[in-house]
C-alpha cells in the first residue's frame with residue numbers, strides 16, 4: 212500500500228507550541244488542517260463572500276489563511292503576526308508565493324495589536340487562539356483596534372478559554388505562550404462594553420475554547436436561537452480530540 216509522506220511526518224508528534232515546526236507552533240500539529248477548516252467554515256456560515264475584506268489577526272502559519280486566500284478576491288486578505296517566520300514557512304510549504312502575489316495579500320508583523328496599518332475597514336476580523344494567550348490590557352488594546360478598523364456592519368470572531376472561577380482568571384498583562392489564560396464570561400462582556408462593541412457567545416464547535424462574536428451594532432449579531440440553528444459547527448465524523 213502506498214504510504215503518503217504525511218503518514219510519517221515527525222512534525223505531527225511535536226507538542227503544541229513547539230518552535231521546531233510551523234504546524235506545531237500554532238497548536239496541536241495533527242489538528243493543523245481541522246483548526247484551519249473550522250475557521251473557514253465559521254466565517255462562511257457568518258456570510259463571508261469573496262469580495263469581503265478579512266483581517267486574520269495573529270494569522271500564524273496560515274492554518275486558516277491557506278483556505279481564505281484562494282477563496283477571497285485580490286486585495287481582500289490581510290494578516291498580522293509578529294512571528295514572520297510562520298508566514299514564510301506556510302508560504303514556502305503550503306501555498307506557494309504565486310498565490311500570495313496573484314491575490315495581493317497584505318501582511319504586517321507588528322506586535323502592538325495595531326490593525327490600522329493597512330488603512331482598511333474590514334468586513335470580518337478573526338482572532339482564533341489569540342485572547343487565549345493575551346493579558347487583559349492586550350485584549351482591550353486589540354478589541355479597541357478591531358473596533359476602529361471594522362465596518363459598521365462588520366463582525367469579529369474570536370476565541371477565549373473560559374473559566375467560572377475568578378481566582379483562575381488571568382491577572383497579569385503578559386502574553387502567555389504556549390500556555391493559556393482564562394477569562395470569565397462577565398470579563399469578556401466588560402471588554403466588549405469598554406470597546407463599544409456588542410458581544411454574543413456562539414456554540415460553534417472548538418476542541419478547547421469558546422467562540423464569541425463582536426460587532427458595532429447588535430443587529431449584526433445572531434440571537435441565541437439563530438446561533439444554535441446556524442452556528443453549531445457540528446462534526447459528523449473524525450472530530451479531533453480535545
Ligand SMILES: C[S@@+](CC[C@H](N)C(=O)[O-])C[C@H]1O[C@@H](n2cnc3c(N)ncnc32)[C@H](O)[C@@H]1O
Pocket residue numbers: 236237238246268269270271272273274275291292293294297321322323324338339340341386
Ligand atoms: C495559537 S497561535 C494561533 C494562530 C492562528 N490564529 C491560527 O488559528 O492558526 C497564536 C498566534 O499569535 C501570534 N501572536 C503572538 N503575539 C502576537 C501579537 N502581539 N499580535 C498578534 N499576534 C500575535 C503568534 O505568533 C501565533 O501565530
